[in-house]
Amino acid sequence: KAGVTQxxxxxxxxRGQQVTLSCSPISGHRSVSWYQxxxxxxxxxxxxYFSETQRNKGNFPxxxxxxxxxxxxxxxxxxxxELGDSALYLCASSQGQGTDTQYFGPGTRLTVL
Amino acid sequence: AQRVTQPExxxxxxxxxxxxxxxxxxxSGSPELFWYVQxxxxxxxLLLRHISRESIKGFTADLNKGETSFHLKKPFAQExxxxxxxxxxxxxxxxxxxxxxxxxxxxxx
Numbered sequence: 630k631a632g633v634t635q636x637x638x639x640x641x642x643x644r645g646q647q648v649t650l651s652c653s654p655i656s657g658h659r660s661v662s663w664y665q666x667x668x669x670x671x672x673x674x675x676x677x678y679f680s681e682t683q684r685n686k687g688n689f690p691x692x693x694x695x696x697x698x699x700x701x702x703x704x705x706x707x708x709x710x711e712l713g714d715s716a717l718y719l720c721a722s723s724q725g726q727g728t729d730t731q732y733f734g735p736g737t738r739l740t741v742l
Numbered sequence: 743a744q745r746v747t748q749p750e751x752x753x754x755x756x757x758x759x760x761x762x763x764x765x766x767x768x769x770s771g772s773p774e775l776f777w778y779v780q781x782x783x784x785x786x787x788l789l790l791r792h793i794s795r796e797s798i799k800g801f802t803a804d805l806n807k808g809e810t811s812f813h814l815k816k817p818f819a820q821e822x823x824x825x826x827x828x829x830x831x832x833x834x835x836x837x838x839x840x841x842x843x844x845x846x847x848x849x850x851x
Contacts, residue, residue: 632785660837661837662837662838662839664839664841671841671842671843671844672828672839672841672844673841674838674839674840674841677836677837677838679836679837684836684837685833685836685837685838687838719786721786721837721839723837725837728773728774728832728833728836728837729837730776730788730791731788731837731839732787732788733778733785733786733787734785735785736785
């Protein structure tokens with residue numbers, strides 16, 4: 630099976646702009662989780678989508694949002710970008726039953742100037 | 743609050759030496775416990791999970807509910823074990839993992 634893919638892999642934006650990141654899960658997986666990875670804060674959970682519904686949410690401001698489509702592909706959006714949003718954004722997919730093993734994508738490196 | 747502590751940022755050992763990467767957690771309920779690993783220039787991947795009780799690449803992890811610890815161990819480290827290791831409890835029935843800060847394991851020849 631193909632692994633989790635994320636697009637784009639690299640992105641440069643300026644403060645105040647918005648950005649959309651995309652994640653395609655492993656075929657048959659219904660859950661997609663998003664994480665932010667920074668040197669200072671490490672890996673932090675953003676949110677999880679399961680069957681097109683947000684099932685869990687981390688402690689991030691409302692500028693961070695996401696959605697999931699009927700084919701389980703997911704997007705996350707960050708509006709009004711701040712310098713501190715520069716990070717590696719990882720998505721992970723799982724079958725979604727209980728606390729399944731999560732399979733991670735390579736990440737999208739976002740740089741905010 | 744849910745919290746995971748990996749007290750060592752860097753652990754450096756010689757090849758063939760035993761390894762123990764510490765993980766302590768503060769979590770309500772009975773979380774499922776995972777160790778994930780990230781090798782250089784590779785994506786984050788599962789190393790082992792408590793419920794399966796498998797030994798992967800010679801690593802094992804023992805859950806101590808009294809101490810709320812889930813330390814990762816290997817009796818004889820190999821150079822290819824050099825990587826970043828993350829302890830991560832999972833929230834029941836959801837895809838939410840709480841990651842520790844990670845420990846870089848450096849195995850010297």
